[in-house]
Amino acid sequence: MSENYFHADAFIGEGLRGNPAGVYLLKKPLETAEMQAIANELCLPETAFVWDDGDMHGIRWFTPSREVDLCGHGTLATAHVLLSVVNPALHDIRFRFAGGELYVARSAEDRERLILDFPSRPPQKVAEPAALAALLGTQPLEVWQATAMLVVLESEAQVRALQPDIPALIDQLGCSVIVTAPGDNVDFVSRYFSLDCSEDPVTGSAHCTLMPYWVGRLGRQVLHAKQVSSRGGELFCELKGERTLLGGYARIFLRGEINL
Structure with missing residues (x-):
């Protein structure tokens, strides 16, 4: 597959357009400054950078101006690309990020709905x-x-x-x-x-x-x-x-x- 970039809308619904995210499939992680420059060039709310990191995928998220520590819609967009284009046979996928690990799986009731397992942040x-x-x-x-x-x-x-x-x-x-x-x-x-x-x-x-x-x-x-x-x-x-x-x-x- 020559394509390495996808623009996906996440958390869509009937009559709802969701949040756009860029998904850049990397062979290996880039320098932080380079990822930031690419996110700035794409100018989407967030761009996710993802690569094969051994037993799971590494992931980082950038707005046009800064890196963010956790991004739900960027993760959903990335999982959608990986599970619908890169390897549609998979049921789930794991990501490694700076704060730990994230798990995304297809819903048991509807395989098109993806479920993100995130840490809670109680107020x-x-x-x-x-x-x-x-x-x-x-x-x-x-x-x-x-x-x-x-x-x-x-x-x-x-x-x-x-x-x-x-x-x-x-x-x-x-x-x-x-x-x-x-x-x-x-x-x-x-x-x-x-x-x-x-x-x-x-x-x-x-x-x-x-x-x-x-x-x-x-x-x-x-x-x-x-x-x-x-x-x-x-x-x-x-x-x-x-x-x-x-x-x-x-x-x-x-x-x-x-x-x-």
């Missing part, structure tokens, strides 16, 4: 920052903190209506911000404002924080979620101890070859 309740309500343009019900700040609102309509000044929000709070509320047709909805001072279309890793919160609130381990960005995305989630299982669909938009 802790914190005091509301003084400027938060003004920055968001609405009054939060609760504020929690993990790697990102988790802001809870009353309704899906409030989450959808938000129009914050994202650079100001990130600059004053100093972290990414997840905003969430009960969903009208799913268990919960969310939006995610990232350290890149933009809104992320669909954020798998954010659900590693969302799930511990919503499982605690709703009392059920299996939940259905949507990220209500302009592109929109759908996730089928389960909390299992210290792990969060993220289920979703992906599709390849284009494929070709990168020449260095």
Whole structure:
């Protein structure tokens, strides 16, 4: 196969376009600066770089401006490419990254749905920052903190209506911000404002924080979620101890070859 590059949309759903990711299949890892330059050239929310690392695949993820420590949609896109194009006979695949190992498997009910096994990032309740309500343009019900700040609102309509000044929000709070509320047709909805001072279309890793919160609130381990960005995305989630299982669909938009 001469193709080594794929553009795939992850966490798609009916009427939902998901989050685009680049997937670059490498024979061996590149220098960090080179991967960063390629991600900048591709200019997608994230580009995943993946290579055969012996007993599993190595993986790293880059936005156009920085490396990220964990990327759900980039992992889903990569697994989709590996399991649908590179080796369709496989049922599952393992990745090695800087924080440990990740496991992705086909769903037992639907082999096109892939299940990501990620570490949970439970949030802790914190005091509301003084400027938060003004920055968001609405009054939060609760504020929690993990790697990102988790802001809870009353309704899906409030989450959808938000129009914050994202650079100001990130600059004053100093972290990414997840905003969430009960969903009208799913268990919960969310939006995610990232350290890149933009809104992320669909954020798998954010659900590693969302799930511990919503499982605690709703009392059920299996939940259905949507990220209500302009592109929109759908996730089928389960909390299992210290792990969060993220289920979703992906599709390849284009494929070709990168020449260095």
